[in-house]
Structure formats: structure tokens, C-alpha cells
Amino acid sequence: MAKIMMCGNEVIGEAAIHAGCTFYAGYPITPQNELPQYMSSRMTEAGGTFIQAESELAAINMIFGAAAAGARAMTSSSSPGISLKQEGISYLSACQLPAVIVNMMRGGPGLGNIAPSQADYFQATRGGGHGDYRTIVLAPSAVEEAWHLTHLAFDLADEYRNPVIILGDGILGQMMEPIEVVRKHLHGRVANHDSRKPWALTGCKGRKPNVIRSLYLGEGELEEFNRILQMKFNKIKSKEVRFEPVYTEDSDLVVVAYGTTSRIVRSAISKARHERLHVGMLRPITLWPFPEAELNKLAKKTKAFMVVEMSAGQMVDDVKLSVSGKRPIHFYGRAGGGIPTEEAVLDMIRDILRPKARNKVYI
Numbered sequence: 001m002a003k004i005m006m007c008g009n010e011v012i013g014e015a016a017i018h019a020g021c022t023f024y025a026g027y028p029i030t031p032q033n034e035l036p037q038y039m040s041s042r043m044t045e046a047g048g049t050f051i052q053a054e055s056e057l058a059a060i061n062m063i064f065g066a067a068a069a070g071a072r073a074m075t076s077s078s079s080p081g082i083s084l085k086q087e088g089i090s091y092l093s094a095c096q097l098p099a100v101i102v103n104m105m106r107g108g109p110g111l112g113n114i115a116p117s118q119a120d121y122f123q124a125t126r127g128g129g130h131g132d133y134r135t136i137v138l139a140p141s142a143v144e145e146a147w148h149l150t151h152l153a154f155d156l157a158d159e160y161r162n163p164v165i166i167l168g169d170g171i172l173g174q175m176m177e178p179i180e181v182v183r184k185h186l187h188g189r190v191a192n193h194d195s196r197k198p199w200a201l202t203g204c205k206g207r208k209p210n211v212i213r214s215l216y217l218g219e220g221e222l223e224e225f226n227r228i229l230q231m232k233f234n235k236i237k238s239k240e241v242r243f244e245p246v247y248t249e250d251s252d253l254v255v256v257a258y259g260t261t262s263r264i265v266r267s268a269i270s271k272a273r274h275e276r277l278h279v280g281m282l283r284p285i286t287l288w289p290f291p292e293a294e295l296n297k298l299a300k301k302t303k304a305f306m307v308v309e310m311s312a313g314q315m316v317d318d319v320k321l322s323v324s325g326k327r328p329i330h331f332y333g334r335a336g337g338g339i340p341t342e343e344a345v346l347d348m349i350r351d352i353l354r355p356k357a358r359n360k361v362y363i
Contacts, residue, residue, distance in 0.1 A: 011150075012147075012168075017046045022071050024043055024048065027052065069200055078103065083123070098160075098161050100157055102165075105119065114337075119311040125137055136157075136240065138287075142177060144179045169260055175260075241294075243283060252279070254305050255281045256281070258285075266281060268343075271346055282294065302327060303327065306352060310337075
């Protein structure tokens, strides 16, 4: 079967259109600019609406309006831009509006740089904005997986009436890979999907008016609403955990990594297995809900865990909570746009599983 080369940003855009996205609003920022550039032409071809907003704040509020009217809506940005969208994401969550938000992470904090990073993990998995809420977070590790997870993101957003974040980085967004699934869909129109949303603001002629709000001033009203939200989040935690185990059945050491970092880890593990080192990997596909039950189960038989991230160590907290102190946890990370090398990851695996080896500096 013939394949076509596309970068991750473009694939997410095309997948969104074929998942039924009819409204996109965004603002330029590297390294996700290929996505709004792609959508600027393709949304018109597909019969949808593209808006380059005047700011990130404007873009997320446009998404709020489109979602409230029942559209499948998406926005995208990179780390500092996502920070500006946080109030809007909190409002989307509070009003139980479905939307897809793409974050191609870059180095931070502050303006940082345009190199790939994974330092927005806390922001994505803890909600990011104010109040008690959560967003579903999907972390693709390859361009083709980004296609499938984009479709899933729109379905989950509609099913739970909740924002869904696709969390990538500059490598995934700008890397080109051959992909089979796109060719037969390329240049097509939006897919049909069940667009019935009885709660949407579509005009109340012939029915009672719908009300979408996040302001609850009555005694106990907001607490009751928060209870309902938490029930929904608990349902998501019980039904939507996704992960990929790699050689975890016989591993003395399990490495936890997600996104493009997991590809580096996978290569290091392959070499370690050739050296007869019993090491495997657990790759979270959903960063929230996190695969805590699976890690807790692995803690009963493995000897140690190792976390590899392009950050100063954010997912480490979730691994610690999942393992509950049953096993030691090692960490290797690169911050500010630094990318872990296969050699450094392999060296650390060797040192953990061969404790007599001298300590090394991992760069």
C-alpha cells in the first residue's frame, strides 16, 4: 500500500477534519505553526471555519462559543500559548463543553525556546486552570498514532462533554513520517458523525431554552455541581486508561516514558535486552487518567522503576503515587529543550541493574 509523508502537525489537522471538526481557531507560535497553516486552507475546502484569532485568549473563547453551539471545535498552541488559554479551558470544563486542545510543547518556563520539551505535564494533567477539574490527556508517540488519537480525542470530548488535550512536542509536531491511513482520506470532506447535542445552544424555537453557565451562587449549588463533575471524572478514570506495555512480563526494571521520549527509551531497551538485561517499558498513552493500577500491579513483581522525561521530573510524582513506596524509583531527565540520548538512558539502565558499575554522569 502506498504511503504519504506528513508531519505530525499536519496529520492532526487532517485527522481533526475527518473526525468532524468544523471550527478551528488558533494563533501562531512555534513549534505548532504547521497546524494552523494547514487548517487555514483545508478547513475551507472541507466546508468548515478557520479563524486566526488576535490572541490565544481570543482563540480559546471562540472555541467556547463554537462548542456551546454544538460544533466539534479545536484549537492548538505551544506551551506559553496554552498557559494563556487556561482560564478558557477551566470555563469549558465548568460548562461541560467538548473541545480538543493541541499542545506541541516547547522549552520553558517563560518564553523559553522553541526546542521540544515535556515540561507541561503538570499543567495538562492537573487541569492547569482554577477550580477542581480535569482534562483527558492523550500523548501520541508517532505521527500515525497522532492520527488515531485525534479521532479518539473528539469522540471522548463529546462522550464526556469535557476538554481533551493532545499533548505532543516539537519533535512529534514537525517530524515527518510515512503514514498509510491518510492517503484515502486526503482532500476529502468532513466525516459524518452523530452531531445530536440536545444541550447545545442551537436556538430554542419549539423547545425550552438551554442554559450553559458556570456561575452558581445559591447555597450549596456549586458544591453539588462539583460533586457531579467528580462523578464524571471518576467514571473517566475507570473506563479510559490507555497504555502500552513493552517486555514488562519478566523485567527487573520498568522504565516509564511517554510521547517521543518513549521512542528513545524503546531503542535503549532493545540494546539492553541484547545484553541480557531484564528491562521493559510502560508507556502511558493517557497521561490522565494515568495507568496507576497497572504500575501498582507491576510493583509487585519488578525490582525498580525508572522515569525518563524531557523535563526536570514531573511524571515522577504520578509514578511514585502509583507505586506507593513499594519499589525504588530512578529518574533521568533533560530540561529546557534538552533531549535524552539513547546512550545515556542505556548507561543508566546498566548502572541500576549492575550496581557494581561506577556512577556516571548522564548527558
